[in-house]
Amino acid sequence: MTLYSLLFYLLAIIILASTVMAVTRRNLVHAIIYLVVSFFGSAMLFYLLGAPFLAAIEVIIYAGAIMILFLFIVMMIDVDRHKERLFPIRQCLPAIIFGLVYAAVGLMVTFGHSGSKASMPIAVATPNAFGRFVFEHHWLAVEIVSLLLLVALIGALYLGRLKIEKSAAAGKETP
């Protein structure tokens, strides 16, 4: 067992364990913290696979921005704790069946055809090379994405203003 595979299995265990914890926690804040740990693990995994830029993005955007947003939302809207089961037993059964089928197929694929193993070629995409590739070959897509951000900004602005106007109108009605 090489150092690489040792690291891989270590990370895989961390990711799996923290994701399981995130899914099963009833306290939403705890769940989000576990999810952050899971994202850090995936980031390390990307780094191990030769994508350092993707690893940085994973930490900055997923673990950083999006999870913090989740925390904000959880803290701002008072989510009442569910004491009862999250979903009824009726929905549990299909979930278990699908899970078992998936596990069975996964085991078959893993151990069924030992001859069809394919080793992945080792590749490293440095941030520099990645950036050059994207901006040289796909700058049309980059431009489209920038328009997309403009549209998202307008949408956020509109929805934000809607809230302000609504509360202002409510304030006027009940002085």
Add this chain to the structure above:
Amino acid sequence: MMWQQFTPELYHFAAALLFTALSMTRRVDNRRDYWVALSLAGGGLIVCLAAVRAEGLLFLNTYKVDLFAQLFKVLLSMGLFLVVALCSELNGVARRWHSEFYLLLFTCTLAMMLLVSSVHLISIYVSLELSSYSLYVLVALRRDAAMGTQAALRYFLIGIFSSAIMLFGLALLYAATGLTYLSDLVQVLPGVIDQPLVLVAVVLTLGGFFFKLALFPFHFWAPDVYVGAPNQLAAFIATASKVAAVAVLLRVVAATGGQETLLVDSLAALAIISMTVGNLAALVQKDFKRLLAYSSIAQAGYVLIGILCMSPEGADAAIFYALALLLMKFTCFLAVVKIAADGGNPSLDALAGLHRRSPLLALALMMAVFALAGIPPTIGFTAKLLVFSAAMHKGYLVLVLIAMFNVVISLYYYLLIVKAAYLTEPAVETPAPVLSLSARALTTALIIAIVVVGFYPNPLIVMARQASSSLF
């Protein structure tokens, strides 16, 4: 770099930028935005028509300008122009957001133009997202904010769900082939399309486009969004958005080049379920826009028959059907907009006595509904005939029989609309819809187009044939 091939896109981009600037100025005249938008959209149509013969590969082969793409750009700009022409009384949107409404409308059209020309998986995905996101925000702009945001949220949730599925499909496609250019995929895919991994990848990828077309199983948004969106926007979603979806589906499905494969069977199954679900659900609707939404789901099933033939004939039929859908659905929504002058949602009962209040509008509605049902001599009949005969040539007899059966079912609710407009007497007297001179001219032109193209479809079929020749 040949910029003149990119003029339609640049033009619409500039128009969107102009509205960005206009949205930041003080509102002096309420009608200003409408006139600016109308003249810009008219200019856009002319620019697209002028560029229809342009050809070339741009942006390092990720962007293909050919007759197929240019023809669809003309259809898209025509859709935009027609929809903007309806906006003279934009009562469904608060006045202060009119500039943003037009800005997003132009951005969405630009995105769809980019979509029909893209031949690289990343540009296809990104432009699809741009058009979807513009529409999410547009739906939320409804004056009745609770209704608008609810519909927009539902649209958004189903949209991101389908785009996640599409991204998964794209990833699998890349994993299976290592290719991202459609021109490369055309050469590799036909040989490997029967491999389970490739088949799953292609079907999942198509999911994103099925969402645009409101095809089963991605149709759940359509009724709620049609009802929740401002009427003019519902017209845009029902026409331009569908046209773009047909174009990109044609391009991607043609790239698989499969004949007699599992892919055809699964597409046929989706087409059958989609038209059956749409037609059966439409039977019981009371709201006019909701009925039109279910009818779009059914029509999406018919279009898919043309697409899944994967023959030049089928592609011609699908292109013609896209044009027919544009005209028919737009005429229906013209009636919706004019009847609900206050920007609300008309019910079928609101149509009562329309033939006395506005004979011209009632006639236009009747022709459009007959065309949607496929009654000769309208454009809808010709379109259905082309699609079904293309499928017959490929030997899909069962599929055509089921589709015919569906057409018969759909007659019931289409005739309900005609009955409401012509035979039912209104319970309370409602004021006649106001039609300005230009609105009258537009309505008359639409009636003439629906009938004349139904009689003489040949020039358009020839055009469609030339356009589809680059696909196969």
